[in-house]
Amino acid sequence: MSEHKKHVPWLLYPFYLIWRLxxxxxxxxxxxxxAILGLVLLIAGIAISLTVVGAIVGIPLAIFGxxxxxxxxx
Numbered sequence: 001m002s003e004h005k006k007h008v009p010w011l012l013y014p015f016y017l018i019w020r021l022x023x024x025x026x027x028x029x030x031x032x033x034x035a036i037l038g039l040v041l042l043i044a045g046i047a048i049s050l051t052v053v054g055a056i057v058g059i060p061l062a063i064f065g066x067x068x069x070x071x072x073x074x
Contacts, residue, residue, distance in 0.1 A: 034072035041065030 008016045045062025048054040 031072045035069055038065045038068030038070075038072060041068065 042062050042065030045058045045060070045065055047058070049058030049062060051058075
């Protein structure tokens, strides 16, 4: 996504900086939670895949966890 540069009046610039900091914190926290959730799903998928019957559910779960980790990192 591309953001357009907008002219911010100098009186409102402190509020603009606080808003940008808040957006950065929320985005970083969301990526961290996504990566942790992906790791948990990956481990659960591998653990379920150890049984032959559970491989039907475990392999897609592990793949989904791996893709979630990739999405969080990039």
